[in-house]
Amino acid sequence: MTLHELQQACAALRDEAPARIAAADSLDAWHELRNTLLGRKSGRLTELMALLPQLAKEERREAGAAVNALKQTLEAAFDARKGELEATASRGPTLDLTMPSRASWRGAVHPVSLVIDEIGDIFRELGFTVALGPEAESPWYNFTALNFPDNHPAMDMHDTLYLKDGGVLRTHTSPVQVRTLQSYAPPVRILAPGNVYRRDFFDATHAPAFAQLEGLAIDEGITFADLKATLAHFARAFYGQRTPTRLVPSYFPFTEPSGQMEVFFDVGDGRGARWIEIMGCGLVHPAVLESAGLDSERYSGWAFGMGPARIAMSRFSITDIRLFYDSDVRFLEQFA
C-alpha cells in the first residue's frame, strides 16, 4: 500500500459516501451504513486506518491527517442525516390529523338555570345571597302575609293549585320574603329562585309551573328611588349598558308603590325593539313587614319578581315554552 493508493481509497470513499448516506431512509438503514463505513471493527474507514502503520514513517503523518479529515466529514454527514431521520420518525407514520377527537359527553345547565345564574351573578355583586322556601306552602305565607285581601281572585281554585291537606302550591316566590324576614334580622338582601305554580294549561307561552326569581332588600332608609336605580343598573348590566330602561306604575298586593321595570329591547320575534316588561317590583307593603313582626315605620325596602323562562325564551329564540319541560336531549345539548 502506497500513500497514493491510500489517498485514492480515501477519495473514493469521500465520493461515494454522501449518496449512500442520503439513501439511508430509516434509522435502521442509517445504523447499518454507519457500521459499514465507520464501524469500529470492520468499517471501511477503520480498515483504512489499520493500513497506516504500513506506510513509511514520513508519509504516515500526511496520510493520518487525510483519514482523520475524512472521518470527521463522514461523521458530520451521518449526524446530519440522523437528525433528519429522527425528525421524520417523531412526526410518526402517515397520521391524518384531521380525524375527529375522542370526545367525552358534554353536559349542560338548563337554559332557564343559565338565566337565573346570570341574574344571580349581577345581584351577588350588590350583596345579595340566595334564600329558598318550600313549594308546598301554607295559604298564610302565600296570600295572607303578603297582604292579599280575603277573596282575592288569585286565591280562587281556578288560578291556584290547592293540596288535599290544606296547603297550596305556591303561586309565586314571594312567601320566601316573609319566611326570611321572620328568620333573619335586617339588613336582609336576598334572591329567592324557585318553581311556582299556576292553574294555567300548557300552551306555547304558558305552563302550569315555571321558575321565578324574587329579590328582597330590607333595611332602614331604603327608598323607591334606590329600587329604581338598582333595578335599572341590573337591567343595563343584563341587557347592555346602552339599553333604555323605564319604571312605570303597576299593582301587586304586597308592594306599594308598585311598578314594572321595562327595557327597550328587540326580543328577536320580528316585531323590532319595543318596551318589554322584565319584572314587577315595588316598595314592600308595610303590611308585609308587619306580617314578619317588623316595625314598618323603622324599616323599609323593596322587592321584585321576574320570570327567567320568559327571558330565556327571548334570549335563546325559543318560541314554545314546552321545550323547557320536555327534556329532549337534542334541545338540552344545544346549551352545552
Add this chain to the structure above:
Amino acid sequence: MLISHEWLRGFVPHALSPDALRALITAHVATVDGMERLRADLATIVVARVVRAGRHPNSDHLWVTKVDDGSGTLLDVVCGAPNVTEGALYPFARVGTVMPTGNKGGILIERRKIRGEVSNGMLCSAKELGLGEDHDGILALDVDAAPGTPFLEAVPVGDVCYDIDVLANRPDLLSHYGMAREVAALQGLTVGDPRDVFDVDQATGAVRFGDGVRGRVPSAGGRAVHDMARAASGGATVQLDDADGCPRYMGVVIRGVTVAPSPEWLVRRLAALGLRSISNVVDVTNYMLHGYGQPMHAFDLARLAQQTVVVRRARPGETLVTLDGVARALDERMTVIADAERAVAVAGVMGGKESEVSASTTDVFLEVAYFTPRNVRVTRRALGLSTDASYRFERGIDPAIAPHALSIAAQLITLVAGGAVEGQAIDVGRAPEPRARVAITPRRVERLLGAAVGSDEIQRLLSSVGFTVTSRGDSAETLDVTVPSWRHDVSRDADLVEEVARLRGYDALPDVVLPFRPGTVPDHPLHVAGQRVRDALVGMGLFEVRPLPFVAGNDDTHARVENPLAEDEPHLRLSILETLARRAEYNLSRMQGNVRLFEVGSVFAPRPGQLPVEKVRVGLLVMGARRPAHFTDTSKELFDAWDAKALGERVAELAYPGMRISLEAGDGAPVLWRISANGGEVGTIEKIALDKPVWASDAFGVEITLGRLPSAAVAAPGSHDYSAGVAGRAPAKGHVTYRPLPTTPPAEFDLALLVPDGVSAAQVEQLLRKSGGELLERVELFDEFRGAGVQEGHRSVAWRLTFRDATRTLRDKEVDGRRQKILRTLETELGVRARSA
C-alpha cells in the same frame, strides 16, 4: 280595557297626539298595551272643493267639475251625483288611490274618460267610504278645512282605540270618564262632573258640560223616592229582598220611547270599541257602561209582571234564558232581578231575553244598581258567564255614582229615543260608603320615595285626582286625606305615597343606587349543595332538566292536588326518578337512546292534615353509550351498573362533603345499592324500569336527598324568630388536611385469589385492610375471572396491594411476611386461597 281617543277627548279637551297620550297614560296610570288607528284606510282621502260644476255634454245625469284638491292645479273630474254644488267641500280620491273599505273597496282610481270627458279622480259618497249607507249623492262636508287637508284630520271618523292594561286595584279606570279624570289631572285640565247637566254634540259625540244647556232634556225625576226596602214611582215598584247581594238599587220609568237605530254619533262611539249597535235604548246603557263605568239595564216595562221589580236570591231550580239565548240554571247563591213572578235578569251579569227592550217597546224601566263584588264573582263563576258588567261589578264600581248615572242615562234615552220620565227616580237601600281617611306627612313621603315633595305639592297632586285634602297645620305638616268614593285601593299612607310618585312620574325620581349594609342571610345550604352537585354532573356530561313534578301516583302514598290540571297526573312526586323515567321515555319515543338527565328538585311526602314533607333531592338517569362513538373504538360501551355506582358515590360525596359515604347492596329490584352518609341512608342507586323499545339499552338512576325544606311556620303571624335562621345554617364543607408526599419507595405485590361464591369482594377487601397492617397504603381490585383454570363455584379476583413506610425502604422479607400473613388470614376466615397455590 278599550278606550277611544275621541270619546276620551269628549270628556277632557286635551291637545295630545295619540302617541303622546299613550306615553302619558303608561308613565302615570297603567300600561297601554296596544293602539289601533281606526279607519286608517281613509288616510289617502283628502278634502277637495268643487270650484265649478257644469253639465256633461254627452249625458243628462253626469257633471263635469273643476276640483281644487290643494295641489295647485284644478282637476277635471266627472261626477254623477245629483247634489254636487259649486263651492262645497267633498271627500276626494285622487288618481292612484286604492279605495278604502266601502262598496268600492280595493278599486284603484285611474285617470280615464267617461263618455268622452277626462276624469282625474273621484268625489266620494258616504257609502263609498264605508261611512254609512247613503249613496244618493256625494258626502258634503260641513267642515272648516282647506282643500288638500287629509279627510281624517277634517272629519273625526278616524278614531284611535287604546288597549289599556288596567290594574286590578283600579276599577275606577274601567271607563272613559275614569280615564279622563286621570288625563285631566296630569294635564292640569278639569273634567266635567258627571252630576252636571250635559249636552251631546250631534256631530262629534262630544259631551259638553256646563250651564249653557241646562234643562234642555228632562231631568230624571228630580228627587228620588227613597226607602230601604220598597218604593214605587211612575207606575213601577221596586222591592229589595237581598240587601247583601245588592246594597242599593235605583230605577226610573221612561214612557213613550221609540226604539229605533241609534244616531250616528252613538253608533260611532260604540263602534270605536268594536261594539255593535243594537238599538237607541240599549246603546245608551252600553254607552253608560263604557262611558261612566256604571253597568245598566233597560227592561221593557210591559213585560215585567205587575210592573214590579224584586231583587232577591234565585230560587232552587229557577231558570232564566239570558240575552244570549242560553237557558241558565240558577241557584240560591245568585242574586236575581225578578218581576212579581220570575227572574228577569241575573244581577250584575246579564239580563233576560224575555224582558229585553225590543222594537215594540214603548215603556222602559231603567236600572242602576250597586251589586256586591263577591256575589257577582260567585255568580259569574257558577254560570261561566263573564260580561262587561260582571267584570266591573266584581272589581267594584263607584258606589256613589248611581243617581248621577241614572240621571244622565234617562236624559240620554229621552234625547235619542224620545219619551219622558214618569214620576220620580226610585232609590232603594244604601250603597256602602267606606270613605277612608288617611294621614300623611311630607317626611314620610320623602323617607319612602327618596325624594323630597313639599306639602303643597302633595296636596295639589292628591286633589287633582279627587282626594279631599286638609292640612292640620302642625309642625309635621300633616295632611288629612279623604279618599274619593271610587278609589277602593287606598287605605294607608303608603298608598298615598304611590299616588304622589306616579302622578309626578317615576321618571322624576333620582337615579342613584344607595350604599348598602351587608345582609345577615347566608346562602341557603341546599342552594350551595345543589349548585355543587349540578356543576359536577354537568362536567360529567349530564343535562340538567326542569320538568313538572306531577305524577300519576295514588292517594295512599302521594300528596294530592285538589284541583289538578290533568286528571291523569293529580299527585306530587315522591321521587325525582319517577319524573326522569318519564322524560327518558319521552326521549326514547323520539328515537334518542343516549339519555343522561339530572334534576335538583323537590319531592313531597304527604302528611294527613298538614303540608307535605318537602325534600330537595338530586336525581340522575343515564342510559345508552358511555362515550360518544369514536373511530378508534373496537366495541360500543354502554352505561352499566358500575357507572351508576360511581355516579352515586360521587354525588354523595359532593352532597355530604367530609362525611363517610358507604354503599350497601340492595335487592336489585330496583335498588342496586343504598347510599349512606355517616351511617344514615341518604339515597339509592337503581336500575330503572322503562317502557322502552327493543333497541334501547338499560337505564340506571341515582337519587340522593340534599336536605329538607321546612314548611312549618317560622314564627306566629306578625312576629319573628331570629334563632330559626341561625339553626338552619349548613355545616361548612370540611377542610382537607394535607398529607406529606412520600419520600420512600412503595413495595407492591398482586394477589390473585380464588373467591368462593357467596363471599363478596367487599368482605375480602375488608380483611385485606385488616390484615395488611398499618403500612398497607392502597388496595386496588383490578381483575375478575371465571372459567378455565378456576374451579367450579369460585371466581378469581385480583388485587394489587401497595405498602409503604414513610421513613424507610421496606425489605423484601418484611413484605413477603406480610403477604403470607394476609393469605393465612384469608384462608382461615373466608376460605379464600391464592390462585397459583
